[in-house]
Amino acid sequence: MSDAPSPTMSYSYLGPAGTFTETALGQVEAARGQAWSPVNNVGEAFADVISGRSVAAMIAIENSIEGGVSATQDALASVPGLRIIGEYLVPVNFVLVGRPGTTLTDVKVINAHPVAYAQCRGWLETALPDHGHIPATSNVTAASALLLNDHAEAAVAPPGITAHYDLDVLAEDIGDNPNAVTRFVLVSRIRAIPPRTGADKTSLIVELPDDHAGALLEMLEQFSTRGVNLSLLESRPIGDALGRYRFVIDADGHIEDERVADALLGLRRFSPQVIFLGSYPRADKQPIEFTSRYDDEVFIEARDWLRGIITAEPVDREPVDADAVGGR
Incomplete structure (x- = not known):
C-alpha cells in the first residue's frame, strides 16, 4: 500500500481573502490543508464545482437581517446536479476603513457590498447623513478599491481587513444589529446524503403546479399534515x-x-418541479422537536397495516401508541 499523500482538493469561496465566506470555509474540517480558490461570484463558484475544478464551494445563502441571498437561491434553482452537504454560521459585524490619514469628517462616499451596506445603514445615516454609496461585489473588494481609485473615501469591511490592506480603521462595530449572523452552505456534486443526526435540515425548491386560490396552502399542507x-x-x-x-x-x-420522506412524496405528487437540494446537519446542532404522532414508528406501522390489507397477510406488528413513542 502506498504511503503517498492524497491529491490536494480545491474548495471555492467568494473572495478575495478576508471575506466572511473564507471564514465560513475555515470551519470545514475536510477543507483544512487543501487548496482554496477565491472566485468573484456565485456563478463562478458553481462552475468550478460542476467542472470538477473544485470539490465544493462555500456560498452565503441567508442572513438574519436581510433574509435569503437571492443570487444563491436563483443559482441553485438553475444549475442542476448540485447538493448542499453542510451549513455554517458566521457572526457578522463591520468596520469603516479609509486610506491612511483619512478621518471620519473626510468621508463623503462609501464603498460597500449592498448587503453589508443595508446592515450598517442606521449607523451610517446617523454618523454620515450626507454620504453617497458605491456598491461593491464583496466586502473585501469594497476596501481594496480604496487603494485603486479615489471615487470613495471609506469602505464598509470585515474586522481584520487591515491585516490584508494598508488601511486605517475609522470606526468599529458599525453594524446596526450586534446579533447579525450569516448562514453559509457548502455545495458539491456529491450525491451521497450525510447520515441523519437528529438535528438536521432538508432544503428544497418547489414550484406551484398552477396559479389558483389555495395553491400555496396546498403546498404547505404537505408539510403540516406530517x-x-x-x-x-x-x-x-x-x-x-x-x-x-x-x-x-x-x-x-x-x-x-419518515415524516420528511412522506412530505416529499406528497410534494412530488403535488408539484411538477421539486428540486431536492440536500439533507445535512444543522449548524446550531439543535435537535428537531416534533410530536410523538409523527414518529418514524407511526408511519412504518401504518404502511404495514395497509400492506396487510392489500396482501391479506397477517401483520405481526401491534398498533403503535403514538403518545408512548419517542417521548417528544
Missing part, C-alpha cells in the same frame, strides 16, 4: 411570466425521517 416544521420559506420569481414564483424551503428534519 408534522414537519419549516424554518425558511421564501418566494423567488421564475422569470417566464409575471406572477410565477418558485419557493425556497428549509424543512426541519432529514430525508430519512
Whole structure:
C-alpha cells in the first residue's frame, strides 16, 4: 500500500481573502490543508464545482437581517446536479476603513457590498447623513478599491481587513444589529446524503403546479399534515411570466425521517418541479422537536397495516401508541 499523500482538493469561496465566506470555509474540517480558490461570484463558484475544478464551494445563502441571498437561491434553482452537504454560521459585524490619514469628517462616499451596506445603514445615516454609496461585489473588494481609485473615501469591511490592506480603521462595530449572523452552505456534486443526526435540515425548491386560490396552502399542507416544521420559506420569481414564483424551503428534519420522506412524496405528487437540494446537519446542532404522532414508528406501522390489507397477510406488528413513542 502506498504511503503517498492524497491529491490536494480545491474548495471555492467568494473572495478575495478576508471575506466572511473564507471564514465560513475555515470551519470545514475536510477543507483544512487543501487548496482554496477565491472566485468573484456565485456563478463562478458553481462552475468550478460542476467542472470538477473544485470539490465544493462555500456560498452565503441567508442572513438574519436581510433574509435569503437571492443570487444563491436563483443559482441553485438553475444549475442542476448540485447538493448542499453542510451549513455554517458566521457572526457578522463591520468596520469603516479609509486610506491612511483619512478621518471620519473626510468621508463623503462609501464603498460597500449592498448587503453589508443595508446592515450598517442606521449607523451610517446617523454618523454620515450626507454620504453617497458605491456598491461593491464583496466586502473585501469594497476596501481594496480604496487603494485603486479615489471615487470613495471609506469602505464598509470585515474586522481584520487591515491585516490584508494598508488601511486605517475609522470606526468599529458599525453594524446596526450586534446579533447579525450569516448562514453559509457548502455545495458539491456529491450525491451521497450525510447520515441523519437528529438535528438536521432538508432544503428544497418547489414550484406551484398552477396559479389558483389555495395553491400555496396546498403546498404547505404537505408539510403540516406530517408534522414537519419549516424554518425558511421564501418566494423567488421564475422569470417566464409575471406572477410565477418558485419557493425556497428549509424543512426541519432529514430525508430519512419518515415524516420528511412522506412530505416529499406528497410534494412530488403535488408539484411538477421539486428540486431536492440536500439533507445535512444543522449548524446550531439543535435537535428537531416534533410530536410523538409523527414518529418514524407511526408511519412504518401504518404502511404495514395497509400492506396487510392489500396482501391479506397477517401483520405481526401491534398498533403503535403514538403518545408512548419517542417521548417528544
